[in-house]
Amino acid sequence: MEPDRRIVDSLHEETMLLNRLVDDLQELSLAEAGQLRLERQPMALADVADRAVEAVRPRAATKGVALRVELPKDLPLVNVDPRRIGQVLRNLLDNGLTHTGPGGEIGIAARASGQWVEVSVRDTGTGIAAEDLPYVFERFYRADRSRSRATGGAGLGLAISKQLVEAHGGRVEVESEVGRGTEFTFTVPLSHREALPVEEDRD
Secondary structure, three states, rough: OOOHHHHHHHHHHOOOOOOOOHHHHHHHHHHOOOOOOOOOOOEEEEHHHHHHHHHHHHHHHHOOOEEEEOOOOOOOEEEEOOHHHHHHHHHHHHHHHHOOOOEEEEEEEEEEEEEEEEEEEHHHHHHHOOOOHHHOOOOOOOOOOOOHHHHHHOOOOOHHHHHHHHHHHOOOOEEEOOEEEEEEEEEEEEOOOOOOOOOOOOO
């Protein structure tokens, strides 16, 4: 008697999800312990961003969500591990796609400030409630508790992203408003020590 194909497919999917969960937990543990190896090199952020966008473009097309990359042409090179920062961007884009419906938009922008480049990923999705914002970078935390692990991920993507950014010496922040969308901002170091003027926040 042959097993039901749907059962086999379901078991395979569950196995893949568990394997990914184990890999994510191992990576997060290494990052938290400061043992994650970074292979830094001078990089154009646009190259990293373009690859991240292409990785999620099929999902965005399926959902009817527009993806935009708006980076200054004169943006200085950054000193990063391109695989790890690409992972951060993919995690943030995936998070945006999870919470943004058809007709929405997700954009990547950046600016140089001092010895850092500030990168933002903004979506026009459902937003995050104020009471949930302090916890979004905690492992296994989901602001939308109606999502299962299969549909909403394991709740590790943002925690891993925070650790990867901090491993580069940067910081990550989030601002959000329910019904209007969410913006994640993180910093990565320039590839040289020449400081640029620090721009003051504009009202």
